[in-house]
Amino acid sequence: MKQYRFWITGVMVLTLVFASSQVFSQVKYTLTPASEMKISGGSTLxxxxMTSNSAKGEGQFVMEGSQFKGIKSLRVQMEAETLKSGTRGLDNNAYKALDTKKHKDVVFTLKEITGSGSSYQAKGDFTVAGxxxxxxxxxxxxxxxxxxTFEGxxxxxxxxxxxxxPTALMGTVKTRDEITISFKSIFQPSK
Known part of the structure; x- marks a missing residue:
C-alpha cells in the first residue's frame, strides 16, 4: 500500500510540473519589417x-497559452542612417550630430515591463550616439x-x-533640444 501511495504521489507531482510548464512558456519573438521607429523634433524653421522601417529586434515573451503575460528579455536595434526625413540636408546634419561614423546604431534594451491588458509601463536603456x-x-x-504590437x-x-x-545656415536655424522617440513595433513568433 505504501508503494502504491508513493507511486500515485510521484505521478501527481510529475503531472503538476508538466502542467505548470505548459501554462506559462517563453516564446522567442522577432520584429517584423512592418515596424516603424520615428524621431520627431523641431527647429526655429x-x-x-525622421522615420525608419529597418529596425531588427528579438525577445523572449512570456505566454500563457496564446495570451501575452510579459517579457523576459527584449532588444531592438536600428542603424541610425536608416532614419530618413525626406530632406537630405536635414538627414546629413542629423547623422553628423549622431556621429554615425563612430556610433552606427540606436539601441533599446528592455529591463522591465509592468501592467496588464493593453496598458504597460516599460523601463529600459536607450543607446543613442554611443x-x-x-x-x-x-x-x-x-x-x-x-x-x-507595441506602441509608445x-x-x-x-x-x-x-x-x-545641430544648427544650419551659419547658425540662423537652430534645432530644439526636445525630441520624441516613438515606435510601432510588431513582433511575431520566430520560426
Missing amino acids: HDWD VTKPASFPVKMTQSGSNL SFDTKLTYFSIDP
Missing part, C-alpha cells in the same frame, strides 16, 4: 520627423493572432544623450 541612458514610458499593446513614445532631449542640437 520648422518641425521635422551614450546609454535609462528611459521609462507608457506602452500600448494589442494582440492579433500570434502577433503582438519617449519624450527626451538631445542633450540627455550628450548631443549638441
Whole structure:
C-alpha cells in the first residue's frame, strides 16, 4: 500500500510540473519589417520627423497559452542612417550630430515591463550616439493572432544623450533640444 501511495504521489507531482510548464512558456519573438521607429523634433524653421522601417529586434515573451503575460528579455536595434526625413540636408546634419561614423546604431534594451491588458509601463536603456541612458514610458499593446504590437513614445532631449542640437545656415536655424522617440513595433513568433 505504501508503494502504491508513493507511486500515485510521484505521478501527481510529475503531472503538476508538466502542467505548470505548459501554462506559462517563453516564446522567442522577432520584429517584423512592418515596424516603424520615428524621431520627431523641431527647429526655429520648422518641425521635422525622421522615420525608419529597418529596425531588427528579438525577445523572449512570456505566454500563457496564446495570451501575452510579459517579457523576459527584449532588444531592438536600428542603424541610425536608416532614419530618413525626406530632406537630405536635414538627414546629413542629423547623422553628423549622431556621429554615425563612430556610433552606427540606436539601441533599446528592455529591463522591465509592468501592467496588464493593453496598458504597460516599460523601463529600459536607450543607446543613442554611443551614450546609454535609462528611459521609462507608457506602452500600448494589442494582440492579433500570434502577433503582438507595441506602441509608445519617449519624450527626451538631445542633450540627455550628450548631443549638441545641430544648427544650419551659419547658425540662423537652430534645432530644439526636445525630441520624441516613438515606435510601432510588431513582433511575431520566430520560426
